[in-house]
Amino acid sequence: MASKSKTVYLCDECGYESPKWLGRCTSCGAWNTLRERKISVSPSGSSPERKLTSATDVVRLSKVTAGSEERISCKIGELDRVLGGxxxxxxxxxxxxxxxxxxxxxxxxxxxKMSEEAxxxxxxxxxxxxxxKMRADRLDGDKCDIDLYCETDIDKILAAAEKVKPDVMIIDSIQTVYSEDISSVPGSITQVRECCMMLMKYAKQSGTAVFIVGHVTKEGTIAGPRILEHMVxxxxxxxxxxxxxxxxxxxxxxRFGSTNExxxxxxxxxxxxxxxxPSSALLMGRPKDAPGSAVVCTVEGSRPILAEVQALASPAGYGNPRRMGTGIDYNRMTMLLAIAEKRLGLNLQNLDIYINAAGGLKITEPAADLAIITAVYSAVSGKPIPGDMAAIGETGLTGEIRNVNQTDKRISELAKMGFKRCIVPGGSKLEKKNGAELLFADNLADVIRLCFGGKKEGKA
Ligand SMILES: Nc1ncnc2c1ncn2[C@@H]1O[C@H](COP(=O)(O)OP(=O)(O)O)[C@@H](O)[C@H]1O
Ligand SMILES: [Mg+2]
Known part of the structure; x- marks a missing residue:
């Protein structure tokens, strides 16, 4: 039976489907974003007939033989690591x-790099x-031997891929690719979604690994990679x-490995x-004995990374004092400043506070709390944090210090990078010294005493 086609209208902004044209999308409220689209429907009406093609389509899980997935190396260790090997x-x-x-x-x-083998x-x-070609020359001399295709029509791209049969295909970028069957402009939600779907089908059928580049764009105008996340x-x-x-x-x-790497x-x-x-690269150029500089150890996946956090306090002008954080979460930062004011008696009301994670790193872990608070205390008091000391721990609203995960790993990394003393949560069950002297703190006052009071009271 020949299938009929029907016309629907899809919103470029949010993908909303409407049976008739509307000036304003009822879902997202955007004006003039509905585009006409023909879709094929089964002749019997809106719901297709449900027919099981053959009883063997349904299989018992226990009967499925699964080999481990076949992988190829990208020849770039860091990329392989992120992809899960x-x-x-x-x-x-x-x-x-x-x-x-x-x-x-x-x-x-x-x-x-991969072209040598794939x-x-x-x-x-x-x-x-x-x-x-100019970029390729700049990157890796003339070693490069890859097939290039400058095209944006998805049908032509897939036809080329079927002819060339590559092991790996790279699409740069999904926002420029379009399908002629859809009337909306390249980069719109409908185009991006449809083209991604076609590429996925191609990847699964041919066994070609496909990289898609997606620009993160300002919300709204052009479809960003977020709408593709569930498909890939x-x-x-x-x-x-x-x-x-x-x-x-x-x-x-x-789908094939950890997302922490x-x-x-x-x-x-x-x-x-x-x-x-990364630790030694990120700590390079760190000022010695400068007030306001602290070292934080974050763990990304299986990997501890040291970075510098800097704080600056300067007299505020009129109005509300400024709070600015680069590379750290603003809400967490204001909370930590409030805790420092209340629990340590710091007077920050007349000070602008700037906090910066050096090297462009983004610090998201609560384990960095102590480093941030000691950096602020150091900036306000003008006393530098000893160069061989670091603090690891999360702080609660009452100023108590809480345990964080993988403390061992963090201390080892600190010891490896030459840190001799490490302030850790009092409740952490650390027995061995791990190469650095451990100083246990139960609350923020302990931390400040250990850091700036000059006393060494290691329990270990
Ligand atoms: N001739 C060049 N010399 C050094 N760096 C360059 C040169 N051209 C581009 N870059 C760097 O590469 C970056 C652009 O990278 P690109 O891969 O084109 O970004 P994207 O594809 O994410 O938009 C620039 O921001 C710049 O830092
Ligand atoms: Mg680019």
Missing amino acids: GLVVGSLVLVGGDPGIGKSTLLLQTAQ DILYVSGEESEKQI DCVLYFEGERHHSYRVLRAVKN IGVFEMEGDGLHEVEN
């Missing part, structure tokens, strides 16, 4: 990030062959401050370089 054959990986952060650079570099098809809708196998976000050279690749979804890169003239020891 290499790229899974036939998987769809979304690489999201702000424009200009280095997504194209990362993927072109990966393509170049066939790569690099599809670009953003740059010309010449531009890509892995979602990686490439983050960093544009003016810093460090970039962090973070997995936020991974991060990869650290440094952006240089000749491309991205892996940073194997």
